[in-house]
Amino acid sequence: xxxxxxxxxxxxxxxxxxxxTVSRVMNGVGKKYRISAKTIAAIHETADKLNYTPNNIAKSxxxxxxxxxxxxxxxxxxxxxxxxxxxIEEESRKRGYNIFLCNSNGDITVEKxxxxxxxxxxxxxxxxxxxxxxxxxxxxxxxNGMPLVLVDRFFEKAELPYVSTNDEQGAFDANELLISxxxxxxxxxxxxxxxxxxxxxxxxxxxxxxxxxxxxxxxxIVGSDFGYDNGYNEAKKIIKELHKNKVTAIFSTGNQITxxxxxxxxxxxxxxxxxxxxxxxxxxxxxxxxxxxISTVSHVDNEIGSKAVAMLFNxxxxxxxxxxxxxxxxxxxxxxxxxxxxx
Amino acid sequence: xxxxxxxxxxxxxxxxxxxxTVSRVMNGVGKKYRISAKTIAAIHETADKLNYTPNNIAKSxxxxxxxxxxxxxxxxxxxxxxxxxxxIEEESRKRGYNIFLCNSNGDITVEKxxxxxxxxxxxxxxxxxxxxxxxxxxxxxxxNGMPLVLVDRFFEKAELPYVSTNDEQGAFDANELLISxxxxxxxxxxxxxxxxxxxxxxxxxxxxxxxxxxxxxxxxIVGSDFGYDNGYNEAKKIIKELHKNKVTAIFSTGNQITxxxxxxxxxxxxxxxxxxxxxxxxxxxxxxxxxxxISTVSHVDNEIGSKAVAMLFNxxxxxxxxxxxxxxxxxxxxxxxxxxxxx
DNA sequence: GTGAAAGCGCTAACAA
DNA sequence: TTGTTAGCGCTTTCAC
Numbered sequence: 106x107x108x109x110x111x112x113x114x115x116x117x118x119x120x121x122x123x124x125x126t127v128s129r130v131m132n133g134v135g136k137k138y139r140i141s142a143k144t145i146a147a148i149h150e151t152a153d154k155l156n157y158t159p160n161n162i163a164k165s166x167x168x169x170x171x172x173x174x175x176x177x178x179x180x181x182x183x184x185x186x187x188x189x190x191x192x193i194e195e196e197s198r199k200r201g202y203n204i205f206l207c208n209s210n211g212d213i214t215v216e217k218x219x220x221x222x223x224x225x226x227x228x229x230x231x232x233x234x235x236x237x238x239x240x241x242x243x244x245x246x247x248x249n250g251m252p253l254v255l256v257d258r259f260f261e262k263a264e265l266p267y268v269s270t271n272d273e274q275g276a277f278d279a280n281e282l283l284i285s286x287x288x289x290x291x292x293x294x295x296x297x298x299x300x301x302x303x304x305x306x307x308x309x310x311x312x313x314x315x316x317x318x319x320x321x322x323x324x325x326i327v328g329s330d331f332g333y334d335n336g337y338n339e340a341k342k343i344i345k346e347l348h349k350n351k352v353t354a355i356f357s358t359g360n361q362i363t364x365x366x367x368x369x370x371x372x373x374x375x376x377x378x379x380x381x382x383x384x385x386x387x388x389x390x391x392x393x394x395x396x397x398x399i400s401t402v403s404h405v406d407n408e409i410g411s412k413a414v415a416m417l418f419n420x421x422x423x424x425x426x427x428x429x430x431x432x433x434x435x436x437x438x439x440x441x442x443x444x445x446x447x448x
Numbered sequence: 449x450x451x452x453x454x455x456x457x458x459x460x461x462x463x464x465x466x467x468x469t470v471s472r473v474m475n476g477v478g479k480k481y482r483i484s485a486k487t488i489a490a491i492h493e494t495a496d497k498l499n500y501t502p503n504n505i506a507k508s509x510x511x512x513x514x515x516x517x518x519x520x521x522x523x524x525x526x527x528x529x530x531x532x533x534x535x536i537e538e539e540s541r542k543r544g545y546n547i548f549l550c551n552s553n554g555d556i557t558v559e560k561x562x563x564x565x566x567x568x569x570x571x572x573x574x575x576x577x578x579x580x581x582x583x584x585x586x587x588x589x590x591x592n593g594m595p596l597v598l599v600d601r602f603f604e605k606a607e608l609p610y611v612s613t614n615d616e617q618g619a620f621d622a623n624e625l626l627i628s629x630x631x632x633x634x635x636x637x638x639x640x641x642x643x644x645x646x647x648x649x650x651x652x653x654x655x656x657x658x659x660x661x662x663x664x665x666x667x668x669i670v671g672s673d674f675g676y677d678n679g680y681n682e683a684k685k686i687i688k689e690l691h692k693n694k695v696t697a698i699f700s701t702g703n704q705i706t707x708x709x710x711x712x713x714x715x716x717x718x719x720x721x722x723x724x725x726x727x728x729x730x731x732x733x734x735x736x737x738x739x740x741x742i743s744t745v746s747h748v749d750n751e752i753g754s755k756a757v758a759m760l761f762n763x764x765x766x767x768x769x770x771x772x773x774x775x776x777x778x779x780x781x782x783x784x785x786x787x788x789x790x791x
Numbered sequence: 792g793t794g795a796a797a798g799c800g801c802t803a804a805c806a807a
Numbered sequence: 808t809t810g811t812t813a814g815c816g817c818t819t820t821c822a823c
Contacts, residue, residue: 124795124817125819126792138792139793141792156592158564160509160568160570160815162514162569162570163817164816165817166503166506166801166817167798167799167818168817181530181537182527184527187527188525190549191525191551194524194549194550198550203569208534208537208538210538222546224501225501249499361733367737368737371736390704390707391738394711394714394738395738396741455799455801456801465810466810467802467810468802468809468811481808503800503801505799505800506799506800506801510801510814510815511802511815512815
């Protein structure tokens with residue numbers, strides 16, 4: 106807090122009026138209290154002169170309301186989360202609320218600390234894209250009366266409101282496409298095990314296989330996180346064992362994984378889709394501009410952020426407290442050139 | 449602020465001790481004051497039982513310090529800014545500080561509002577990537593004693609500390625490369641006019657031309673913002689007038705512009721670099737995986753965020769108040785296949 | 792039309 | 808070793 110010292114008190118003192126008068130004027134209810142136009146003008150003037158900035162901290166303490174919403178995101182540098190964060194910020198600002206941002210770094214300990222912190226800051230509500238492994242802390246906070254909405258990821262079993270996308274359906278569709286094109290040995294490069302996202306996508310993959318009478322070969326479900334390196338490494342392994350695993354198509358569960366796979370294929374001179382087919386979760390504006398335009402599952406939904414904010418404010422304003430709301434937005438398939446028909 | 453009611457007062461009451469005792473225990477200075485182990489345990493226990501969460505608002509008001517830094521970013525959904533924001537959050541957290549996030553949406557009015565807001569919240573310091581057109585509000589705040597650091601963009605004329613990259617040099621290098629490969633009619637697709645970034649990049653372009661005895665043709669400097677659509681539209685125009693403008697190479701000032709250009713070229717069946725050469729500002733992990741791997745100017749510097757935080761804390765802790773610090777990190781050229789030698 | 796004063800939850804100087 | 812109390816800046820009830 107820098108030195109700026111002006112308060113309503115100091116304004117009142119220099120003008121010889123009371124703090125209540127200044128407070129009223131600063132809050133724009135001057136004429137409602139029939140304070141003389143002269144006084145109002147004088148107050149504004151000295152406020153300017155003294156470089157007065159209202160103290161929201163004091164205001165919040167007094168009002169027991171901070172006009173602030175806390176946001177916990179695993180990684181804002183991920184465009185997907187960043188886009189959601191942006192919408193949340195915008196929508197909150199429209200309602201006169203500000204954002205307290207916390208990165209959880211994909212680390213459950215940091216997530217828990219961040220939650221505690223936001224509670225300490227007495228934010229009016231919390232929106233979070235949880236790591237997705239544990240939720241007792243979130244549930245506790247929510248049960249304790251903290252307005253809370255989950256975005257992007259959720260917990261099937263918990264009584265926690267969320268807005269997310271139906272990744273399982275998306276994954277299912279992608280793999281059905283692969284199967285309909287004749288692929289049987291499909292590798293799945295998964296993301297962070299234990300997250301709802303990963304579970305949904307892998308489940309969609311499995312369901313598509315089963316529904317089409319194919320056996321789920323656990324050794325074909327590989328990888329361990331949503332990063333570029335994971336994609337790169339797993340792709341290299343798959344290529345090396347092509348004679349053994351007979352893989353003809355890969356289902357990548359995330360955009361960074363896909364980029365890693367592409368890099369590996371390029372290094373090994375593996376052509377897409379001639380040598381191997383690829384379909385990926387996550388649509389990006391560069392997807393069609395890659396050396397082979399990639400077929401993707403798009404779960405872009407610009408409304409996720411705004412829906413979450415709306416849900417949160419429902420809770421804050423205690424409209425419809427009856428039951429926890431859940432929204433699952435649909436995904437859709439974008440077909441390009443990365444999948445080859447082999448039958 | 450949800451209902452949670454426990455305060456140190458209520459803990460004190462239920463235990464029949466004083467608030468100071470509770471305060472001391474909650475702040476971990478219990479034994480320093482030789483409070484009995486029994487009391488300490490009892491306090492922690494009831495705190496737990498009552499679901500006590502410390503009130504940072506009250507604490508801040510009392511201490512006149514919020515342990516909070518404000519961050520104003522034009523567009524958090526831009527990976528470049530998001531990465532910086534992430535580092536800033538991380539580094540601040542390490543120091544026990546939290547982030548108050550404001551999106552300026554590339555709108556100077558919103559930027560000004562955000563600044564005012566952060567002042568009202570009495571943040572201990574501000575880091576901002578300014579829109580880059582006006583800076584009087586920032587300067588005023590800084591002169592008033594608010595610790596402040598600019599990132600990514602800066603004002604040559606203002607006495608404001610910043611950490612940014614030397615985009616002019618990067619642009620210069622890129623265009624010298626083009627020229628050394630025999631290109632003479634080079635189009636420059638610029639970003640938002642008036643921003644330091646754009647100015648730097650366009651200046652680098654001009655300098656390279658001049659230094660090599662080429663005339664700067666203003667009609668070849670086109671475009672108006674850093675978006676995808678701008679790249680797309682301008683590329684289409686350039687192609688349409690190829691017989692007139694004789695353009696053989698394009699210098700794109702940003703990654704989204706480049707993606708737009710690529711899309712346009714693809715639609716028009718323009719080959720890179722056979723039909724036209726392309727070099728772009730901004731390296732991304734997909735740059736080498738595009739249908740033609742793109743030569744880029746990389747200004748990736750993971751240290752921008754952490755340097756900015758370090759600078760800010762210098763100010764907050766009033767170490768070295770003597771002069772405003774400025775850092776310009778170097779860029780470097782990554783050559784790939786998108787530039788053709790024509791002489 | 793304006794003011795006095797209580798109190799939001801906390802810390803820390805001073806007392807005991 | 809623990810307690811009492813003033814006060815951070817603000818809003819708002821009650822009083823005049």
